[in-house]
Amino acid sequence: MGKIVEHKEDEVFDIELEESILKKNEDVAKENSQLFKTHNIQTIDIMGSIGSGKTSLIEAMVKRLKEKYSIAVLNGDLTTTIDSDRVAKHGVDVVQINTGKECHLDANLVSKALGDMDLDQLDLILIENVGNLICPGEFRLGAEQRLVVISVTEGPYMVLKHPFIFMEANVVVINKLDLAEAMNVEFEKLKADVMGINPKAEVIGTSCKNDKGIIYVIGALQLV
Amino acid sequence: MHELSMASNLIDIAVHEAKKRNATSVIEVNLVIGKFSMLGSEQLRYCYNLLIKDTTLESSKLKIEYEDGKIHCIKCKYEGPIQLKKEPEFHIIFPTLVCPTCGNPGEIISGRNCYIKSMRVKT
Numbered sequence: 334m335g336k337i338v339e340h341k342e343d344e345v346f347d348i349e350l351e352e353s354i355l356k357k358n359e360d361v362a363k364e365n366s367q368l369f370k371t372h373n374i375q376t377i378d379i380m381g382s383i384g385s386g387k388t389s390l391i392e393a394m395v396k397r398l399k400e401k402y403s404i405a406v407l408n409g410d411l412t413t414t415i416d417s418d419r420v421a422k423h424g425v426d427v428v429q430i431n432t433g434k435e436c437h438l439d440a441n442l443v444s445k446a447l448g449d450m451d452l453d454q455l456d457l458i459l460i461e462n463v464g465n466l467i468c469p470g471e472f473r474l475g476a477e478q479r480l481v482v483i484s485v486t487e488g489p490y491m492v493l494k495h496p497f498i499f500m501e502a503n504v505v506v507i508n509k510l511d512l513a514e515a516m517n518v519e520f521e522k523l524k525a526d527v528m529g530i531n532p533k534a535e536v537i538g539t540s541c542k543n544d545k546g547i548i549y550v551i552g553a554l555q556l557v
Numbered sequence: 558m559h560e561l562s563m564a565s566n567l568i569d570i571a572v573h574e575a576k577k578r579n580a581t582s583v584i585e586v587n588l589v590i591g592k593f594s595m596l597g598s599e600q601l602r603y604c605y606n607l608l609i610k611d612t613t614l615e616s617s618k619l620k621i622e623y624e625d626g627k628i629h630c631i632k633c634k635y636e637g638p639i640q641l642k643k644e645p646e647f648h649i650i651f652p653t654l655v656c657p658t659c660g661n662p663g664e665i666i667s668g669r670n671c672y673i674k675s676m677r678v679k680t
Contacts, residue, residue: 353672468559533662
Protein backbone atom coordinates (compact mmCIF):
# COMPACT_ATOMS: atom_id res chain seq x y z
CA MET A 334 0.00 0.00 0.00
CA GLY A 335 1.30 3.44 -0.92
CA LYS A 336 1.87 6.33 1.35
CA ILE A 337 -1.28 8.07 2.54
CA VAL A 338 -1.27 11.77 3.03
CA GLU A 339 -4.06 12.82 5.28
CA HIS A 340 -5.40 16.26 5.90
CA LYS A 341 -4.43 17.28 9.41
CA GLU A 342 -6.72 19.31 11.57
CA ASP A 343 -5.29 22.59 12.79
CA GLU A 344 -2.84 22.92 9.97
CA VAL A 345 -0.97 26.18 10.05
CA PHE A 346 0.37 27.83 6.91
CA ASP A 347 1.63 31.16 5.68
CA ILE A 348 0.13 33.18 2.87
CA GLU A 349 2.31 35.63 0.99
CA LEU A 350 0.13 38.55 0.04
CA GLU A 351 1.85 41.89 -0.65
CA GLU A 352 -1.52 43.59 -0.85
CA SER A 353 -1.67 47.31 -0.25
CA ILE A 354 -4.37 48.58 2.09
CA LEU A 355 -4.44 51.78 0.07
CA LYS A 356 -4.92 49.87 -3.18
CA LYS A 357 -8.69 50.25 -3.35
CA ASN A 358 -8.37 54.03 -3.30
CA GLU A 359 -5.40 54.08 -5.68
CA ASP A 360 -7.32 51.97 -8.20
CA VAL A 361 -10.35 54.28 -8.19
CA ALA A 362 -8.05 57.32 -8.34
CA LYS A 363 -6.49 55.89 -11.51
CA GLU A 364 -9.96 55.40 -13.01
CA ASN A 365 -10.86 59.01 -12.19
CA SER A 366 -7.61 60.20 -13.69
CA GLN A 367 -8.30 58.26 -16.87
CA LEU A 368 -11.80 59.72 -17.05
CA PHE A 369 -10.40 63.25 -16.76
CA LYS A 370 -7.90 62.55 -19.52
CA THR A 371 -10.54 61.06 -21.82
CA HIS A 372 -12.70 64.17 -21.43
CA ASN A 373 -9.71 66.49 -21.60
CA ILE A 374 -10.45 68.03 -18.20
CA GLN A 375 -7.80 69.65 -16.01
CA THR A 376 -8.27 68.87 -12.32
CA ILE A 377 -6.88 70.32 -9.12
CA ASP A 378 -7.20 68.82 -5.65
CA ILE A 379 -7.23 71.77 -3.24
CA MET A 380 -6.23 70.67 0.24
CA GLY A 381 -5.48 72.80 3.26
CA SER A 382 -6.09 73.56 6.88
CA ILE A 383 -9.44 74.51 8.35
CA GLY A 384 -10.18 78.17 7.78
CA SER A 385 -7.06 78.76 5.69
CA GLY A 386 -9.09 80.12 2.77
CA LYS A 387 -9.64 77.18 0.42
CA THR A 388 -13.11 78.39 -0.56
CA SER A 389 -11.96 82.01 -0.84
CA LEU A 390 -9.15 80.93 -3.15
CA ILE A 391 -11.56 78.92 -5.28
CA GLU A 392 -13.95 81.89 -5.49
CA ALA A 393 -11.12 84.18 -6.55
CA MET A 394 -9.87 81.68 -9.14
CA VAL A 395 -13.34 81.04 -10.51
CA LYS A 396 -13.97 84.77 -10.94
CA ARG A 397 -10.88 85.08 -13.11
CA LEU A 398 -11.15 81.82 -15.00
CA LYS A 399 -14.84 81.32 -15.71
CA GLU A 400 -14.75 83.17 -19.04
CA LYS A 401 -11.93 80.99 -20.30
CA TYR A 402 -12.86 77.60 -18.85
CA SER A 403 -16.08 75.74 -18.30
CA ILE A 404 -15.64 75.04 -14.59
CA ALA A 405 -17.16 72.71 -12.02
CA VAL A 406 -16.31 72.79 -8.33
CA LEU A 407 -16.64 69.83 -5.98
CA ASN A 408 -16.85 70.95 -2.37
CA GLY A 409 -15.94 68.45 0.28
CA ASP A 410 -17.30 69.15 3.73
CA LEU A 411 -18.53 67.08 6.64
CA THR A 412 -22.05 68.39 6.92
CA THR A 413 -22.97 71.72 5.32
CA THR A 414 -23.46 73.29 1.88
CA ILE A 415 -22.08 76.67 3.04
CA ASP A 416 -19.01 76.46 0.78
CA SER A 417 -20.79 75.21 -2.32
CA ASP A 418 -23.45 77.93 -1.91
CA ARG A 419 -20.67 80.53 -1.86
CA VAL A 420 -19.08 79.16 -5.02
CA ALA A 421 -22.43 78.69 -6.81
CA LYS A 422 -23.02 82.44 -6.65
CA HIS A 423 -20.30 82.83 -9.27
CA GLY A 424 -22.38 80.95 -11.77
CA VAL A 425 -20.38 77.74 -12.09
CA ASP A 426 -21.53 74.14 -11.51
CA VAL A 427 -21.07 72.96 -7.94
CA VAL A 428 -21.45 69.56 -6.37
CA GLN A 429 -21.42 69.26 -2.61
CA ILE A 430 -19.79 66.12 -1.26
CA ASN A 431 -20.69 65.61 2.37
CA THR A 432 -18.41 63.08 3.98
CA GLY A 433 -20.50 62.86 7.15
CA LYS A 434 -17.72 62.00 9.54
CA GLU A 435 -14.73 61.29 7.35
CA CYS A 436 -11.83 63.70 7.59
CA HIS A 437 -10.88 63.58 3.90
CA LEU A 438 -12.29 63.06 0.42
CA ASP A 439 -11.45 59.79 -1.23
CA ALA A 440 -11.37 58.69 -4.85
CA ASN A 441 -14.65 56.82 -4.49
CA LEU A 442 -16.60 59.89 -3.30
CA VAL A 443 -15.18 61.90 -6.19
CA SER A 444 -16.08 59.12 -8.61
CA LYS A 445 -19.67 59.16 -7.32
CA ALA A 446 -19.86 62.94 -7.76
CA LEU A 447 -18.55 62.63 -11.33
CA GLY A 448 -21.42 60.29 -12.13
CA ASP A 449 -23.87 63.19 -11.82
CA MET A 450 -21.89 65.55 -14.04
CA ASP A 451 -21.84 66.20 -17.75
CA LEU A 452 -18.11 65.78 -18.29
CA ASP A 453 -18.23 66.61 -21.99
CA GLN A 454 -19.23 70.16 -21.10
CA LEU A 455 -16.32 70.76 -18.70
CA ASP A 456 -12.67 71.62 -19.02
CA LEU A 457 -11.65 72.42 -15.44
CA ILE A 458 -12.65 70.80 -12.14
CA LEU A 459 -11.56 72.27 -8.82
CA ILE A 460 -11.96 69.85 -5.92
CA GLU A 461 -12.08 71.38 -2.46
CA ASN A 462 -10.95 68.76 0.02
CA VAL A 463 -12.01 68.60 3.66
CA GLY A 464 -10.08 71.05 5.86
CA ASN A 465 -7.28 68.92 7.28
CA LEU A 466 -3.50 68.85 6.84
CA ILE A 467 -3.02 65.15 7.47
CA CYS A 468 -5.42 62.66 5.91
CA PRO A 469 -6.20 64.17 2.48
CA GLY A 470 -2.50 63.78 1.58
CA GLU A 471 -2.78 60.01 1.80
CA PHE A 472 -5.81 59.68 -0.47
CA ARG A 473 -5.18 60.62 -4.08
CA LEU A 474 -8.35 61.53 -5.92
CA GLY A 475 -7.06 61.21 -9.48
CA ALA A 476 -6.55 64.95 -9.86
CA GLU A 477 -3.71 66.04 -12.09
CA GLN A 478 -2.38 68.65 -9.66
CA ARG A 479 -2.47 69.04 -5.89
CA LEU A 480 -2.45 72.37 -4.11
CA VAL A 481 -2.15 73.00 -0.37
CA VAL A 482 -3.45 76.19 1.27
CA ILE A 483 -2.30 77.41 4.67
CA SER A 484 -2.55 80.88 6.17
CA VAL A 485 -0.43 83.07 8.39
CA THR A 486 -3.12 83.17 11.09
CA GLU A 487 -2.35 79.55 11.89
CA GLY A 488 1.03 80.59 13.27
CA PRO A 489 4.62 80.09 12.18
CA TYR A 490 4.90 76.29 12.53
CA MET A 491 2.09 75.00 10.31
CA VAL A 492 4.44 73.54 7.69
CA LEU A 493 6.90 71.93 10.10
CA LYS A 494 4.11 70.34 12.11
CA HIS A 495 2.39 68.77 9.10
CA PRO A 496 5.25 68.00 6.73
CA PHE A 497 3.87 65.02 4.85
CA ILE A 498 1.10 66.76 2.94
CA PHE A 499 3.60 69.24 1.47
CA MET A 500 5.45 66.39 -0.23
CA GLU A 501 2.31 65.72 -2.21
CA ALA A 502 1.70 69.25 -3.48
CA ASN A 503 3.03 70.92 -6.60
CA VAL A 504 1.68 74.32 -5.54
CA VAL A 505 1.51 75.71 -1.99
CA VAL A 506 -0.48 78.86 -1.22
CA ILE A 507 0.19 80.90 1.91
CA ASN A 508 -2.92 83.01 2.40
CA LYS A 509 -3.96 86.04 4.48
CA LEU A 510 -0.68 87.87 3.92
CA ASP A 511 -2.54 91.08 4.83
CA LEU A 512 -2.49 89.78 8.42
CA ALA A 513 1.14 88.60 8.45
CA GLU A 514 2.48 91.57 10.35
CA ALA A 515 -0.24 91.47 13.00
CA MET A 516 0.42 87.75 13.42
CA ASN A 517 4.18 88.25 13.50
CA VAL A 518 4.53 85.47 10.94
CA GLU A 519 6.95 85.73 8.02
CA PHE A 520 5.99 84.52 4.58
CA GLU A 521 9.64 83.86 3.69
CA LYS A 522 10.12 81.59 6.70
CA LEU A 523 7.02 79.52 5.85
CA LYS A 524 8.17 79.35 2.23
CA ALA A 525 11.62 78.13 3.31
CA ASP A 526 9.97 75.43 5.42
CA VAL A 527 8.02 74.20 2.39
CA MET A 528 11.11 74.28 0.17
CA GLY A 529 13.01 72.26 2.77
CA ILE A 530 10.45 69.49 2.42
CA ASN A 531 9.60 69.77 -1.26
CA PRO A 532 11.97 71.92 -3.32
CA LYS A 533 9.91 71.35 -6.46
CA ALA A 534 6.77 73.02 -5.05
CA GLU A 535 5.84 76.52 -6.16
CA VAL A 536 5.07 78.62 -3.09
CA ILE A 537 2.84 81.65 -3.55
CA GLY A 538 1.64 84.28 -1.09
CA THR A 539 -1.93 85.53 -1.42
CA SER A 540 -4.52 87.66 0.21
CA CYS A 541 -7.70 86.19 -1.22
CA LYS A 542 -9.83 88.77 0.59
CA ASN A 543 -8.08 91.53 -1.38
CA ASP A 544 -7.70 89.50 -4.56
CA LYS A 545 -3.89 89.65 -4.25
CA GLY A 546 -1.59 86.98 -5.67
CA ILE A 547 -4.34 85.03 -7.41
CA ILE A 548 -2.83 85.50 -10.88
CA TYR A 549 0.39 83.90 -9.64
CA VAL A 550 -1.54 80.88 -8.35
CA ILE A 551 -3.24 80.59 -11.74
CA GLY A 552 0.17 80.88 -13.40
CA ALA A 553 1.72 78.22 -11.17
CA LEU A 554 -1.13 75.88 -12.07
CA GLN A 555 -0.54 76.71 -15.73
CA LEU A 556 -4.14 77.74 -16.23
CA VAL A 557 -3.35 81.03 -18.01
CA MET B 558 -6.54 60.33 11.80
CA HIS B 559 -7.73 57.91 9.14
CA GLU B 560 -6.35 54.85 10.92
CA LEU B 561 -9.85 53.52 11.63
CA SER B 562 -10.79 53.29 7.95
CA MET B 563 -7.34 51.90 7.12
CA ALA B 564 -7.64 49.25 9.84
CA SER B 565 -11.05 48.38 8.46
CA ASN B 566 -9.59 48.00 4.93
CA LEU B 567 -6.79 45.86 6.30
CA ILE B 568 -9.22 43.56 8.10
CA ASP B 569 -11.49 43.27 5.04
CA ILE B 570 -8.53 42.14 2.92
CA ALA B 571 -7.35 39.63 5.55
CA VAL B 572 -10.83 38.19 6.16
CA HIS B 573 -11.40 37.81 2.42
CA GLU B 574 -8.03 36.11 1.92
CA ALA B 575 -8.55 33.74 4.86
CA LYS B 576 -11.94 32.72 3.47
CA LYS B 577 -10.48 32.13 0.02
CA ARG B 578 -7.91 29.75 1.53
CA ASN B 579 -10.50 27.96 3.71
CA ALA B 580 -8.79 29.09 6.89
CA THR B 581 -10.81 28.92 10.08
CA SER B 582 -8.77 31.49 11.91
CA VAL B 583 -5.92 33.90 11.38
CA ILE B 584 -2.95 33.69 13.73
CA GLU B 585 -0.99 36.72 12.61
CA VAL B 586 -1.02 39.48 10.05
CA ASN B 587 2.32 40.94 8.98
CA LEU B 588 1.94 44.53 7.92
CA VAL B 589 4.53 46.84 6.41
CA ILE B 590 4.15 50.58 6.96
CA GLY B 591 6.26 52.95 4.89
CA LYS B 592 7.87 55.75 6.84
CA PHE B 593 6.60 58.25 4.25
CA SER B 594 2.99 57.13 4.72
CA MET B 595 0.72 59.17 6.94
CA LEU B 596 -0.27 56.30 9.19
CA GLY B 597 0.44 56.04 12.89
CA SER B 598 1.16 52.46 13.94
CA GLU B 599 -0.09 52.79 17.49
CA GLN B 600 -3.47 54.18 16.41
CA LEU B 601 -3.68 51.55 13.67
CA ARG B 602 -3.02 48.74 16.14
CA TYR B 603 -5.60 50.17 18.54
CA CYS B 604 -8.27 50.26 15.81
CA TYR B 605 -7.26 46.80 14.60
CA ASN B 606 -7.84 45.31 18.05
CA LEU B 607 -11.26 46.95 18.24
CA LEU B 608 -12.38 45.78 14.82
CA ILE B 609 -11.26 42.13 14.80
CA LYS B 610 -13.96 41.10 17.27
CA ASP B 611 -16.31 38.45 15.83
CA THR B 612 -14.17 37.90 12.74
CA THR B 613 -11.74 35.11 11.82
CA LEU B 614 -9.03 37.51 12.97
CA GLU B 615 -10.38 37.71 16.51
CA SER B 616 -7.37 36.11 18.22
CA SER B 617 -4.80 37.27 15.68
CA LYS B 618 -1.70 39.38 16.31
CA LEU B 619 -0.82 42.36 14.17
CA LYS B 620 2.91 42.50 13.51
CA ILE B 621 4.25 45.70 12.05
CA GLU B 622 7.49 46.26 10.14
CA TYR B 623 8.61 49.62 8.84
CA GLU B 624 9.89 50.36 5.38
CA ASP B 625 12.46 53.10 5.10
CA GLY B 626 11.68 56.15 3.05
CA LYS B 627 14.00 56.35 0.05
CA ILE B 628 14.39 58.94 -2.64
CA HIS B 629 15.96 59.01 -6.08
CA CYS B 630 17.70 62.17 -7.22
CA ILE B 631 17.13 63.01 -10.85
CA LYS B 632 20.26 65.16 -11.04
CA CYS B 633 23.02 63.22 -9.26
CA LYS B 634 21.30 59.79 -9.37
CA TYR B 635 21.54 59.35 -5.60
CA GLU B 636 19.30 56.55 -4.36
CA GLY B 637 18.80 55.98 -0.68
CA PRO B 638 17.46 57.30 2.58
CA ILE B 639 16.81 60.95 3.29
CA GLN B 640 18.79 63.00 5.71
CA LEU B 641 17.23 63.47 9.12
CA LYS B 642 17.07 66.86 10.72
CA LYS B 643 19.24 67.19 13.78
CA GLU B 644 17.02 69.52 15.77
CA PRO B 645 15.76 67.82 18.94
CA GLU B 646 12.11 68.70 18.24
CA PHE B 647 12.09 66.42 15.21
CA HIS B 648 12.13 63.21 17.17
CA ILE B 649 10.45 61.21 14.43
CA ILE B 650 11.30 60.96 10.76
CA PHE B 651 11.05 64.36 9.13
CA PRO B 652 10.37 63.98 5.45
CA THR B 653 12.21 65.98 2.85
CA LEU B 654 12.60 65.49 -0.87
CA VAL B 655 15.90 67.39 -0.88
CA CYS B 656 18.73 65.16 -2.09
CA PRO B 657 21.26 64.74 0.77
CA THR B 658 24.22 64.78 -1.61
CA CYS B 659 23.50 67.55 -4.11
CA GLY B 660 20.49 69.46 -2.70
CA ASN B 661 18.30 69.04 -5.77
CA PRO B 662 14.74 67.70 -5.62
CA GLY B 663 14.36 63.93 -5.41
CA GLU B 664 11.45 61.59 -5.95
CA ILE B 665 10.10 59.04 -3.50
CA ILE B 666 10.95 55.48 -4.56
CA SER B 667 9.91 53.66 -1.41
CA GLY B 668 8.20 54.20 1.91
CA ARG B 669 4.93 55.67 0.63
CA ASN B 670 2.91 52.49 0.90
CA CYS B 671 1.26 50.34 3.55
CA TYR B 672 0.67 46.70 2.72
CA ILE B 673 -0.02 43.26 4.14
CA LYS B 674 3.14 41.29 3.48
CA SER B 675 1.85 37.94 4.66
CA MET B 676 -0.57 36.18 6.97
CA ARG B 677 -0.30 33.02 9.08
CA VAL B 678 -3.57 31.11 9.14
CA LYS B 679 -5.04 27.89 10.56
CA THR B 680 -7.34 25.54 8.70
